[in-house]
Amino acid sequence: xxxxxxxxxxxxxxxxxxxxxxxxxxxxxxxxxxxxxxxxxxxxxxxxxxxxxxxxxxxxxxxxxxxxxxxxxxxxxxxxxxxxxxxxxxxxxxxxxxxxxxxxxxxxxxxxxxxxxxxxxxxxxxxxxxxxxxxxxxxxxxxxxxxxxxxxxxxxxxxxxxxxxxxxxxxxxxxxxxxxxxxxxxxxxxxxxxxxxxxxxxxxxxxxxxxxxxxxxxxxxxxxxxxxxxxxxxxxxxxxxxxxxxxxxxxxxxxxxxxxxxxxxxxxxxxxxxxxxxxxxxxxxxxxxxx
Amino acid sequence: xxxxxxxxxxxxxxxxxxxxxxxxxxxxxxxxxxxxxxxxxxxxxxxxxxxxxxxxxxxxxxxxxxxxxxxxxxxxxxxxxxxxxxxxxxxxxxxxxxxxxxxxxxxxxxxxxxxxxxxxxxxxxxxxxxxxxxxxxxxxxxxxxxxxxxxxxxxxxxxxxxxxxxxxxxxxxxxxxxxxxxxxxxx
Numbered sequence: 001x002x003x004x005x006x007x008x009x010x011x012x013x014x015x016x017x018x019x020x021x022x023x024x025x026x027x028x029x030x031x032x033x034x035x036x037x038x039x040x041x042x043x044x045x046x047x048x049x050x051x052x053x054x055x056x057x058x059x060x061x062x063x064x065x066x067x068x069x070x071x072x073x074x075x076x077x078x079x080x081x082x083x084x085x086x087x088x089x090x091x092x093x094x095x096x097x098x099x100x101x102x103x104x105x106x107x108x109x110x111x112x113x114x115x116x117x118x119x120x121x122x123x124x125x126x127x128x129x130x131x132x133x134x135x136x137x138x139x140x141x142x143x144x145x146x147x148x149x150x151x152x153x154x155x156x157x158x159x160x161x162x163x164x165x166x167x168x169x170x171x172x173x174x175x176x177x178x179x180x181x182x183x184x185x186x187x188x189x190x191x192x193x194x195x196x197x198x199x200x201x202x203x204x205x206x207x208x209x210x211x212x213x214x215x216x217x218x219x220x221x222x223x224x225x226x227x228x229x230x231x232x233x234x235x236x237x238x239x240x241x242x243x244x245x246x247x248x249x250x251x252x253x254x255x256x257x258x259x260x261x262x263x264x265x266x267x268x269x270x271x272x273x274x275x276x277x278x279x280x281x282x283x284x285x286x287x288x289x290x291x
Numbered sequence: 292x293x294x295x296x297x298x299x300x301x302x303x304x305x306x307x308x309x310x311x312x313x314x315x316x317x318x319x320x321x322x323x324x325x326x327x328x329x330x331x332x333x334x335x336x337x338x339x340x341x342x343x344x345x346x347x348x349x350x351x352x353x354x355x356x357x358x359x360x361x362x363x364x365x366x367x368x369x370x371x372x373x374x375x376x377x378x379x380x381x382x383x384x385x386x387x388x389x390x391x392x393x394x395x396x397x398x399x400x401x402x403x404x405x406x407x408x409x410x411x412x413x414x415x416x417x418x419x420x421x422x423x424x425x426x427x428x429x430x431x432x433x434x435x436x437x438x439x440x441x442x443x444x445x446x447x448x449x450x451x452x453x454x455x456x457x458x459x460x461x462x463x464x465x466x467x468x469x470x471x472x473x474x475x476x477x478x
C-alpha cells in the first residue's frame with residue numbers, strides 16, 4: 001500500500017482488470033484525449049466504469065476459465081482411469097465428489113434428466129474453486145501482477161457480480177427451458193397466471209390473472225437474482241474483510257485473518273453447496289407438473 | 292463492479308464446462324461407481340450363497356452319516372439274522388439227515404432181519420432134512436421123500452421167499468446169517 005490511502009488501497013483491490021472500448025474524445029487518466037473509439041485496458045476505476053457494457057474483466061475470465069479447466073482436467077483424468085476395481089487416491093476423491101453430488105440430486109430431483117447431475121457437479125466444484133481463491137492472501141498474486149505491469153488484478157472470480165449473475169442467468173435460462181419443455185408453453189403460462197389465486201368464475205379469473213402474474217413473475221425472477229446476489233454478496237463481503245484486515249500492521253494481521261480464513265473455509269464450501277442445491281431445487285420445480 | 296460482457300463470457304464458459312462434464316467426466320465415473328457397486332453386491336450375495344451352501348452341505352453330510360450308520364446297523368442286524376437262520380437251517384438239516392440215516396439204518400436192520408429170517412428158514416429146512424437124513428439113514432426112500440421135500444420147497448416159493456431154485460445147496464451154505472451186511476449182494 002505504498003503511497004496510497006486506505007480507501008485507495010481498498011478501491012484498487014476491488015477493481016477488475018478491464019479491457020474495453022472507450023468512446024471518442026474521451027480524456028484518459030494521463031490527460032490524453034482519444035481521437036477515435038478504441039479498445040484498451042482501463043487504467044483507472046473511472047475508465048473501467050466509463051467503458052460501459054462493452055468491456056470484459058480479463059482477470060475474472062482468466063481465473064474463472066483457468067479454474068474451471070483445472071477442475072475438468074483433474075476430473076477427466078480420474079474419469080479416464082476410472083476402474084471398478086480398487087480406486088486410487090485421485091479416483092477416490094473424484095468418486096466421493098461425484099457420489100455426493102449424485103446423492104444430493106437424487107434426494108431432490110425425482111425426474112429423469114441427464115443434465116442436472118453433471119450441471120450440479122460443475123457448479124459445485126467450479127464455484128468452490130473460485131471461492132477458494134479467496135483464501136489466498138489478498139496481496140500475494142495481485143502484487144506480483146502489479147510488478148508485471150498490470151494496473152489491476154482481482155483473483156476471486158466470484159467476487160465479480162458478472163460471474164455469479166452469469167451463472168445464475170444460465171440457470172434461469174435452463175429453468176425457463178425445462179418449464180416449457182415439460183409443461184408446454186400453455187402449461188408454463190398457466191402456471192404463471194392461474195396460480196396461486198384461481199376462480200371458477202370466468203371474469204373473476206380474468207381479474208386475478210394480472211395479480212397472479214405479478215406474484216409468480218416476481219418469484220420467478222427472484223430465483224436468479226437471489227442465486228447471484230447470495231453468492232456474490234457472501235464472497236464480496238468476505239474479500240472486503242480480508243482487505244480490511246490487510247490494512248492492519250503486518251504483525252497484528254494474523255490475529256484476525258487466520259480466524260476469518262478458517263471461518264471462510266466453511267463459507268466458501270457452503271456457498272458452493274447452496275448454489276448447487278438451489279439450482280437443483282429450481283430445476284426440480286421446473287420439472288414438476290403438479291399445478 | 293460494472294456489469295459488462297464478462298457476464299456473457301461467464302455464461303459461455305459455464306455452458307462449455309457443463310457440456311464437457313456431462314460428456315467426458317460424469318459417465319465414466321458413474322459407470323465405474325455403479326460397476327463397483329454391482330461387484331460388491333454380487334460378492335456379498337455370493338458369500339451369502341456360499342454360507343448357505345456350506346450349511347446345506349454340512350446338514351447333508353450329517354444326514355448321510357446318520358443314514359450310513361443306520362444302514363450299517365441294518366446290515367449287521369440282517370447278517371446276524373441270516374447267520375442265525377443258517378445255523379438253524381443247518382441244525383435242521385443235520386437233524387433231518389440224522390433222522391434219515393437212522394430211518395435208513397432201521398429199514399436196513401429190518402431188511403437184514405427179514406433176510407436172516409429167510410435164510411434161517413431155508414437153513415432150518417436143510418438142517419432138518421440133514422438131521423432127519425442122519426437119523427433115518429437108510430430107512431428113507433430117497434425118491435419118495437425127495438418128492439415130499441420138493442412139495443415143501445414149492446410151498447416156500449409160493450409164499451414169496453428169497454429161496455433160489457438153482458444151486459440151492461451151495462448158495463444156502465454160503466449165504467448164512469454170518470455173512471456181513473456190506474457184502475450182502477455177494478451172499
